[in-house]
Amino acid sequence: MSKEKIINKKSLEFLEKYLNNPSPTGYEWEGQKIWMDYVKPHVDEFITDTYGTAVGVVNPKAKYKVVIEGHSDEISWYVNYITDEGLLYVIRNGGSDHQIAPSKWVNIHTKKGIVKGVFGWPAIHTRDKAKEEPPKLDNIFIDIGAKDKKEVEKMGVHVGCVITYPDQFQILNKDKFVCRALDNRMGGFMIAEVARLLKENKKELPFGLYLTNSVQEEIGLRGAEMITQTIKPNVAIVTDVCHDTTTPMINKKTEGETKIGDGPVISYAPAVQNKLRERILETAESKKIPFQRNASSRYTGTDTDAFAYSNGGVASALISLPLRYMHTTVETVHKDDVENVIRLIYETLLNIKEGETFSYFD
Numbered sequence: 001m002s003k004e005k006i007i008n009k010k011s012l013e014f015l016e017k018y019l020n021n022p023s024p025t026g027y028e029w030e031g032q033k034i035w036m037d038y039v040k041p042h043v044d045e046f047i048t049d050t051y052g053t054a055v056g057v058v059n060p061k062a063k064y065k066v067v068i069e070g071h072s073d074e075i076s077w078y079v080n081y082i083t084d085e086g087l088l089y090v091i092r093n094g095g096s097d098h099q100i101a102p103s104k105w106v107n108i109h110t111k112k113g114i115v116k117g118v119f120g121w122p123a124i125h126t127r128d129k130a131k132e133e134p135p136k137l138d139n140i141f142i143d144i145g146a147k148d149k150k151e152v153e154k155m156g157v158h159v160g161c162v163i164t165y166p167d168q169f170q171i172l173n174k175d176k177f178v179c180r181a182l183d184n185r186m187g188g189f190m191i192a193e194v195a196r197l198l199k200e201n202k203k204e205l206p207f208g209l210y211l212t213n214s215v216q217e218e219i220g221l222r223g224a225e226m227i228t229q230t231i232k233p234n235v236a237i238v239t240d241v242c243h244d245t246t247t248p249m250i251n252k253k254t255e256g257e258t259k260i261g262d263g264p265v266i267s268y269a270p271a272v273q274n275k276l277r278e279r280i281l282e283t284a285e286s287k288k289i290p291f292q293r294n295a296s297s298r299y300t301g302t303d304t305d306a307f308a309y310s311n312g313g314v315a316s317a318l319i320s321l322p323l324r325y326m327h328t329t330v331e332t333v334h335k336d337d338v339e340n341v342i343r344l345i346y347e348t349l350l351n352i353k354e355g356e357t358f359s360y361f362d
Contacts, residue, residue: 006193006339014038015169015189019179022107022164024076025094027051027213031072031160031217035213037189042195043211053227056195062208064354067302068194068345069234071188073193074180075327077163079108079142086146088117091137093162098325101140104329106145112156117144117163120340125243141170175335176260180279182331186321186338187239188213193342194349207234211350217303224306228314235315235358236307237348239341241333242267242320243296256294260322260334263290264341267318269300271308275358276317283348289340294320312337315358319344 007015020040023031036046043056054072089109094105096215102121107114120143121135133139142163144281146152169179177186191211198205210231214223217240228236242265245255258265266280284291299305300318307318321341324332 006342007198007335008012008259011189011193012195013176014192017186018189019169019181022109023072023162023181023185024162025073025216025218026122027071027109027162031185032213035192036073039195039211040109040194045208045229049227049230051223051226052119053223054213055227055231056211058195059205060208062354063204063212064207065231065233065235066207066349066352067210067212067228067231067233067307068349069212069213069214069238070189071184071238071303072188072347073215073218073223074164074183074185075218079157079159079161080157080164082149082157084149085151085271085306086148087120087302088152088157089142090140090142095327098137098140098360099171100328102135104298105166106142107166108142109162109164110156110158115144115155115157115347116199119192139306143169146220153184154322165329171263172262174350176332177335177338178330178332180329182323182333183241183326184217184239184335186241187283190239190321190342190345194345197342197346200361203350205349206273207352209349214303216261221303221306224303226311228266228310232311233307233314235352235356236304236317237276237280237345238302238304238307238316238318240302240304240318240320241323241326241331243326244322244324245326257290258322258351260296260324260332262292263337264344265292265294265320265322267294267296267300267304267320269296269304269318271305272297273308273315273358275360276315279351279358280317280319280344280348283351284344287343287347289344289347291340291344292322
């Protein structure tokens, strides 16, 4: 594939619509509908499951199956307790960061529609400078402008309502994409673009391709655990985000060194099948696609682990998109990296033969 730009006006419009739509863990279906609508012209059929994972399939009759995967859910909060004064206390749904909450607007999802609220915080003038309390799970709270608990309930808000941030997609300095939920709806976007390019370039694959947009990754890889049992793939190439470790207050000695703008990140980990990873590296080198390396310890913490250890073992690998400020509302990635992850997955698929086992003993 040439080095020409991949992301066009139509795909950018899809990305913006897809990111701006809330898709909290356990409530991913509206985002999945947007994704499926975009992918539909480029696949032969869809598979969906009870919890909302969506899979676009190319060559569904092929016995040999290759998965390319991202996850669709975003971090959020649940209403956990309502005070008599009408304030809301919360618990996490996924790895929501309590330290960024104060002064943020929120959307509370109810049967009556969205109820707006704000994470309140005591003014600097009123705080004891000798005993300043940082934001913690037990002291952050949401104010929806209600006078008491009865009014909260009248507005449709109850324990269990899910809460998301409303922050919208923006472009920083022409080539940085900024939004909440880039982790990991960028993955869904990138695999969708791979499917588009395969179709537009009239590439015929000798295997079944399963574009998998999994749910519930943020609470333990649950969507991938479920759908891999349905698909029973031979190979899985997972894409997720990883940290840009060049920003302040990150220790490279423990986190490694990866940076936005320097290319896709290829992982080393027990769950990553070595021969498949080497195929990806060879593809990157032969196609002159820039890349970085990252080492995990016992697990990758991504859906790679769910696919790898399923169905008696599935040859799996992880290609990550470097990202700044993970699990905040200003997650940031570089457009060049997005396009190079797409290129790398696309070219790797063209470099896989039907029936390959990636066995160490062949």
